[in-house]
Amino acid sequence: MSGEKYVYDFSEGHKDLKELLGGKGANLAEMTRLGLPVPAGFTVTTEACRAYLATGSAPDELAGQIDSHLAALESTMGRHLGDPSDPLLVSVRSGAAFSMPGMMETVLNVGLNDASVAGLAAQAGGDERFAWDSYRRLVQMFGKTVCDVPGDDFSDALEEAKKTRGATNDLQLDAADLRALTERYKHIFAKHTGHEFPQEPQLQLRLAMEAVFRSWNAERAVLYRRQERIPADLGTAVNVVAMVFGNLGPDSGTGVAFTRDPATGAQGIYGDYLQNAQGEDVVAGIRNTVGLEELKELDHRSYDQLIEIMALLEGHYRDLCDIEFTIERGKLWMLQTRVGKRTAAAAFRIAAQLVTEGAIDLDEALLRVNGAQLAQLMFPRFDLAGEPAVLTSGIGASPGAAVGKVVFSAARATELAAAGEDVILVRRETNPEDLAGMIAAKGILTARGGKTSHAAVVARGMGRTCVCGADAVEISRDRFTVAGRTVAEGDVISIDGTSGRVYLGPVPVRPSEVVQYFEGEPVDSTLVEAVHTLMDHADERRRLAVRTNADTGADAARARRFGAEGIGLCRTEHMFLGDRKELVERLILAGADGDRKAALEALLPLQRADFVELFRAMDGRPVTVRLIDPPLHEFLPSLEELAVTVAVARERGEDHAEEAQLLDAVRRMHEQNPMLGLRGVRLGLVIPGLFAMQVRAIAQAAAQLAGEGLDPQPEIMVPLVGAVQELEMVRQECEHIVEEVISGTGVRVLIGTMIEVPRAALTAGQIAEAADFFSFGTNDLTQMGWGFSRDDVEGAFFWRYLELGIFGISPFESIDREGVGRLIRIATDEGRAVKPDLKIGVCGEHGGDPESVHFFHDVGLDYVSCSPFRVPVARLEAGRAAITRS
Structure with missing residues (x-):
């Protein structure tokens, strides 16, 4: 566009123009406005x-x-x-x-x-x-x-x-x-x-x-x-x-400073300084730095001025600031400031500290942390009860406990990680070309550099465990040596990103203190206090309820301790594995009514016991039970194995009549594409009595617990519905059984459907007529919406789609807002147009993804459901979503 302004002097900008001037340019302009010693310059815009x-x-x-x-x-x-x-x-x-x-x-x-x-x-x-x-x-x-x-x-x-x-x-x-x-x-x-x-x-x-x-x-x-x-x-x-020069002699130098410890969040002055060096030398890690406190001895005047500026910047930005500076022959110059990257623990501690200091309110504090950071805090840490021998130590640059095989190149780290190996990337120092290996590795160990080196900064941003500056380590091409001991590629080491210690061999891990807190155990720590404060506020602010996906009483109980407000998905097909699989096989292949009835009668008490366990664990909270939804092949003998068995028996002249009969039955039921075959509601309609048995077990379990004075809240979810007629037929059968079993108990049973077929989303207005609730099964909705099988395509070509930018992130990891998300919006709008009080949730894996939780809040869903471990993450993000949209 003619007349476009593409260049701004530092005196023309400010910190709120970062989309135009970039973070560095906007902050250089802001420091110039504040009257700080910034070298003169200008910024060419992102446009x-x-x-x-x-x-x-x-x-x-x-x-x-x-x-x-x-x-x-x-x-x-x-x-x-x-x-x-x-x-x-x-x-x-x-x-x-x-x-x-x-x-x-x-x-x-x-x-x-x-x-x-x-x-x-x-x-x-x-x-x-x-x-x-x-x-x-x-x-x-x-x-x-x-x-x-x-x-x-x-x-x-x-x-x-x-x-x-x-x-x-x-x-x-x-x-x-x-x-x-x-x-x-x-x-x-x-x-x-x-x-x-x-x-x-x-x-x-x-x-x-x-x-x-x-x-x-x-x-x-x-x-x-x-x-x-x-x-x-x-x-x-x-x-x-x-240019200002830090390489003019001993009265010059360059450094990086933090207004608080980016690893722990502790208040104080943190940073690295390097005499007689130019800017990139510090972050490159090519020479080991000295602590910022030593600058006080080297140049007291510059040190005092730097401390004043750091206090000013933290007060101005109301956050941890990361500062780059140069001293040129005794004169201090500010080269950059930005809100600093920090570890997950530091993020929570600093947010809570700033609330206590009155710098920010709780809403702002909640926006300073996120669910990905909370998930990091729930990872385990080393159990040092066995007093493992310390191989060496360095600087704990990014906390965590990482165990893996030693590798010495990014390419090797990527190769072994792709093969399922846990690896620790060991380098003299990392550089940007090592990024792929840093992402693939469980942890990073460098011989050079400090808390502001490339390895440290990138690892903190990604949540990777990192130990830097282990200068006793001498690295060659495929091994490193320390204190006379050689560690070769493939040997296992354990690194502690908090203490900086490196151990030879695997070290056992134990639960994090944050998990102990969620489990209800008493934990006395500043981190847990910060997590507690921010989680409480998230719960006060959020509109979305958070449920869990759980199939056992133990999972349900744990999820409830983690804050789950019910079960959003109980996958009953998981209850038929192990020794029960034979009963389901008999049911599916039954050639006579008597055989089918016997199989159902054997399954009923087992199912009833399952639901008693779940309803008891979630007493007073809703439990959504999805009727059985297996791809049929999961419950049938292998066609190939049966064919081989029959062929071998025939060749040997052995009796194979029973196997041959079974083979004929399996061939009749065999499907070319089981994920799109006889499953879900179709299976329930084709195999008489299957859904009826499950509904009866649900109703009997609810009636039993109601008789004990408990408050079961069952919700029956019919899977894979694509047409309202399917739901109407199953609902009619369900209502008859429920009325027969729980009449007079006071238990109310909701009957709804899982929206996972695109046609169901597009005809949601019709389906809502027969449903008390919708729950989006976003895994299948994504598969069917995109037309590909997750199991087949993620390893086959997703990497190329990500590389080409077709995906910014896998649609199975974070909801595809434009496509699958639009189906969810259509179904929600049309369903509520028919039934304004229609309860709507999501039970696919996206229910625990931070970005997806914000989308579900925007759409107006009532709840999300996710695995027990991700319940706290969803609670936190639901609170953040309420603040950002208020």
């Missing part, structure tokens, strides 16, 4: 990125706007880009609306070339080492980021230079070493690109910006967005910032 990605070239207006803002930046700084005697250098950094640490590109020292390197040395008081160090970094970053030169080639050249000098780190290389290394880097650049390193600063700037735009669609960025459910169409902003 420019989207236009570039759509067309392959920058918008026509962009070049002129950049020239104008660059001229203003040069005027502010009193220096010019490319001036050989007094050069202005800039950094080019990505910055999306959502934090994606390390996933996209950054190029530092843009504007430096063969001519201006001497001018940079002069700016630094004749420090040639600093100038050549800055130049070699530019060639390395530019080559890797902009021109896809293999990063290992640069790393190998650096290691060779250190080896020649006899140095253990890059600080021990002098100006001559770095000048030679820069020439080596330029040779590597030319070898891979076919041209010399660009000397024109304006060209460097343009190419670096375009590389940042392209990095939005880099493989690791796409993978990270998929993992974090970040929309793919947002694009990234680009921030062009005047």
Whole structure:
């Protein structure tokens, strides 16, 4: 669009423009507005990125706007880009609306070339080492980021230079070493690109910006967005910032600080600092940092100023702030702030702390946590009663207890995880190329880096267990050594992301304190106090009830302790497994009424006992019992095995009459596509007495408990209904049995249906005439809506659909709002148009998915039902949904 504004000076923006300026640009603008020491610069908007990605070239207006803002930046700084005697250098950094640490590109020292390197040395008081160090970094970053030169080639050249000098780190290389290394880097650049390193600063700037735009669609960025459910169409902003240098000597440095501990939520000052280093060195983990408290001894004045700024920013943002800073010869510069990533435990503790401090209210606190974090807190932890031997220790960067086989590459982690193995990814330090392996691994162990390294930040964001900075670990290609002990690939280790300890071999785990709290056990901890406070508020705010999917009394009782308000799905086919399977087989294959009656009479008391157990566990709460809904093949002998048995018996001349008769019966019942065959309501209508037996068992169980003074609340759910006539026929039979068995007991039985066939959703107005309730079976509704079998397609091609962006996330994991979700809306609206008080819930696995819970709240359902373990997650998300929609 002509006249579009694509570039904003830092003085023109603020923190609420992050969708336009990206998180980094919006926060740089906000800090500028607050009067903090921010280097001058400007932001190229996400709209420019989207236009570039759509067309392959920058918008026509962009070049002129950049020239104008660059001229203003040069005027502010009193220096010019490319001036050989007094050069202005800039950094080019990505910055999306959502934090994606390390996933996209950054190029530092843009504007430096063969001519201006001497001018940079002069700016630094004749420090040639600093100038050549800055130049070699530019060639390395530019080559890797902009021109896809293999990063290992640069790393190998650096290691060779250190080896020649006899140095253990890059600080021990002098100006001559770095000048030679820069020439080596330029040779590597030319070898891979076919041209010399660009000397024109304006060209460097343009190419670096375009590389940042392209990095939005880099493989690791796409993978990270998929993992974090970040929309793919947002694009990234680009921030062009005047360089300040932390590598000017011992009075300079760079660091990252947190206003509270991002691992535990504890109040205090946390962070890492690295003397004589440039920004990326801290998060890259290539040298081990010192704690932020040591800055107080190194530069008391800068430390005091930083502490004041941290307090100001936390008060302004009313949250944990993650801050990047540089000290240039004793002057503090703020390079970035953002609301910091944190572990699940820290999220709950910090939210509760801020309520106590009066910074936020309970509604806001509830929005600061989520169901995925709560699920993490319910994972088990190590049981150290056996006093396992500590192999080594590092920095506990992301809590959790992870046990797995050691692997040393992201590719190997992905390969073994796909084969069902639990793995621990061990690296000197991670980088963005390791993301796929980090996702696949149960935990991450690095020899370098601290709580602000790439491994730590990404692991915390994903909820992966991580131990960093285990510097006693010496890593080679397929093994690591510590204290004389060698651990090879495939050996099992256990890592504790809270204590930082690493154990050789598997360590047993025990339930988390949060699970103990939900189980009703007394637990004294600040984390449990925070969870209790926020769960109570979620329960006060939510409109959606939360039930559980449970088939046994034990599961029902546990779910009730976890806060379930009833059973939304009892799958009766699960009750017919084991030694009962033979009875169902006899029932299905019965050739005479007598055989069928005998099988039903044997099943009735077993079913009645099942329902007594369930109704007792959920006394006073509704229990929705789905009548049997098995794909028929699950209860029949294998056709192939029977055919082989008969053929072998015939070949041997053995008596096989009984097996042959059974084979004929199974062949008659055999289906090519059992999931779409004789199951659900169809099975109940075709096999006389099956549903009647189950309904009688339900009614008898309810009558028995009512006689004991309890309050059973049975709901009979007819599965797989596609036409109202099916439900009407089953309902008529159900009502007759219920009236016969429970008349006079005061028990009320509801009869409804599971909406899992698209036709049922589209004819919900008719079906509602015969139903007391609807419950959406979103698993089958998704299968039938999309036309594919979950069991067959997830491993076959879903990975490709996710890769191509056809799915942002599997529709079996989170509800497909546009397709399946529309069917749910239609059925809800049409059902309630007929019966305004129609009870409607969902009992598919989506009932425990955080994103789906918000959708079900919006649609107006009465309840969600999920597995017992996910009941607290659904309760929390139902409360959050009520706040966001209020």
